Amino acid sequence: SLKTGLALAQGGEFCFALIALATQYGQTGGERASVVLAITILSMILAPLLIRNSSKIVNLLYKKQEAKQSQIDQGDIEQQVSHIRQHTLICGYGRVGQTISRFLGQEKLAFVAIDNDPLHVHEAGLAGEPVFYGDSRRLELLESVGLKRARQVIICIDRSENALEIVKTIRSHYQDIPILVRTQDDSLTASLKNAGATAVIPEVLESSLLIVKHVLLMLGMDPNQVRGKINKAREQQYDILNGYYPGYEDVLADSEETSLRHAVNVCRGNTCEGLDPCDLPLEQDVSVVEVKRDGQSLDPEDVDALKQDDIVILTGPLAPMQQSEKNLI
Structure with a gap:
């Protein structure tokens, strides 16, 4: 709420119109109008700095309270998942994360998920699923949901830059746990692998392979041959799909x-x-x-x-x- 207040604190052009109308109808004027105008202009000048640094300002004012609340939240999460072991940790509970969890559920395999969308977390919580709100880039949150006990980590968030941060965070403390990353494109594939990702699956390339599969089947090619070609493309890390002619x-x-x-x-x-x-x-x-x-x-x-x-x-x-x-x- 404080960050929202900082974002809305500045005046705007509508204030100028109000002052002009008030002066015109004799409601204000002279020094009073000048002071209001000066304050409005000053607030507009400061607005970008306040908005850009709103998180730092909030953290500075509420550092102790946030730290205390964070400890309470993490303790509560640890208690809720303490019985879950050898699970799959899913970072990002959008459509892809939910699809993965459903298949895991069908096979009676445990999972725990983290998402930064409160509605995702709320709806999943109503269904009794172990999904928790938070930023997957925070090591303490990952550990509170059982990173040490997890069999693997699946990262399926939209921003590849954030996925890269998560991989680096995990690899800085845990070298052996497998990490699979789903990205929307292949722009950071090399960086993710260099950071320690076990496998990187670009969604746009995988969907291209699915379309290619149907195209070849509709042309009458033997299904086993098609399967072999698709599997070969995956084994070669999508080399045949690497790059495209630019527009x-x-x-x-x-x-x-x-x-x-x-x-x-x-x-x-x-x-x-x-x-x-x-x-x-x-x-x-x-x-x-x-x-x-x-x-x-x-x-x-x-x-x-x-x-x-x-x-x-x-x-x-x-x-x-x-x-x-x-x-x-």
């Missing part, structure tokens, strides 16, 4: 994390002509995923030397990929 929005965004694709033609006299695709002078995080020759797609490992009119497909972040293209010309 205007992607170029304008110039994201350092998003993996894009770009085609480079091998012309006579190019630096890359005659080189093995593995030996190309590419920037960091840029790689060759495909070589096209005479209308056929070739694996880079199957090409000994690039020839004139070959097309090299690069993948990586936009800026390094653009520099890599310059290195090949």
